[in-house]
Amino acid sequence: MNPRISLLLFVMAGLVVAFAPLPAPAVAPQARTFRIDARQYAYSPSELKVNAGDTVILQLVSNDVVHGLYVDGYDISVEADPGQTATLTFTADKLGSFRFRCNVTCGAMHPFMIGKLTVSNNNWLYRSIGLSILATFGLLLFPRPSLITDY
């Protein structure tokens, strides 16, 4: 096959993998409440999974010093004093995987106090792995002519 046509096909396939809309699981939205215990330098639970459209209620309980919880992508946050509970409520209307992290300096490892919220599926991860596989196949099937060997 003409190398330019092959390249074009692979680029188009890549665009499909990266941007084609995926069917969202049809699950009725509901209210999801999580109690999150915060201590230096971890959240428990540290991984949350909700469905698209769910109303998420995060009850942040600080067990030692003042901690916060900021959700990447949603740009919302809450702070909890030691021994206190603070609540953050939002609608999970953005799909994908988002880090949540402490936004109140709480000690040395504060920048790495991180958790993970997944809304529906982590589609970007699957797309990225798909792109990796596609790129690998492309390179194996269509190496540069100078690199074709019998080995």
Place this chain on the structure above:
Amino acid sequence: MELTRLPLLKSALKSRYPQLAVFIVMLIGYIFAILAGLIGTPVGSHNFSIVFVWIAWWAILILVAVPFFGRGWCAVCPIPLPGEWLQRGAILAPPDKRPKWLNLRVPKMFRNIWLQNISFLLLALFSSILLTTPNITGIVLAAMLFAAIGLSTIFERRAFCRYLCPVGGFIGLYSQTAPIELRIKDKQVCVKCEGKPCYNGSQAGYGCPWDVFPGGLTKNTYCGLCMECIRTCPHDNIAVNLRPFSADLAKPSNRMDEAFKAFIMLGSAMIYAGVLLGPWGMFKDAAYNVGSSAWFVYAIIFLAIIFVILPGFFTLALSLTLSNGHPSPTGRGVGVRAFASLSSALIPLGLMFWVAFSLSFVLTNASYILAALSDPLGLGWNLFGTANTAWQPMLTTILAPAQTLALVGGLIWSARTAQKAANEVKVSSIPVIVYSLIVTSIMLWLLL
């Protein structure tokens, strides 16, 4: 394309003054970082030493300097300066041939990058406290400065930079991918040149501080871009060139110290992505509580991933192709040669792993830079009116696509490099490409 044909650039490189001006600014910044670490606030995210070294400097180094300028950082790094000035007995004066100190040659057994591999790993194992605790950062920065001074009084040239610096080791490895190189123009000129002033020095300048004969340069790894040879060459035979990315990897190295450097860097990026940026508090506790039993387990796992698991699976992948009926082109040692040569495919991949990891870390914490600029010691100053800048992650919406671009791009770059290296050692590149795909998928899972 020869950049030194540009008269302005060439005169800037030949003159010592522009470089000295940058050196002095860097040295002042470095000493201030040491002092800030030792006397400033213990809160890392408000201390100049942590914010400017591990966020600002690191971002510039790994996202810009190394990928585009190779050893460009080494050209302006202040660490060797005091030792070099002491060694030479001068800052700008013409060199005196008489050695000022012991001026010994580094023993042959240490003339490789194994010590740099060890020094990097030592820092890596303690990185959780190093990256977050100002006085530890201050002590390590001071230790590097004093080690460079000490080695300059014992050994000739820049022994610290060449054989011990934990940063210089990986900059050298990844500088092979950069689109900048320093090379000679005409080999015959070097062959006929008497006295080899580029290596031995002359009244025009010092012999190569990096212990490299420029006439034999074929890759960037050990050239520190100090530009001394441009000043000393009496035949104007040294050029700085713009070239395609990763040109040095077309002829991969056979050295095991460099091969393991590639695994150390690849593995460290993956471990950091999991431990520092992942949601698992248990790993963070283990990495931070140095000396605890959990930390020892962490250290063992860290070293096992780097020295056993990653190279082990790589060897297994290679054995599939080597045992597949392909006769050895060079007889004994083909396995070792294939291992070392094909590990060069992991150099662009490792660099892009670090880019992807650093994007996350830097974009999330960059807003601390403004606050630390106004209050570098955390003493309540407000020098530029930015001390109270609130923490705010930057560009979080483009972070995941940027990381994917870096990692998938790195995989493609790595696969192309594997195909070239496999051509050199006459084996199949497929196992290395599949290996790269698997580790890239793991890195994607850790970061996204």
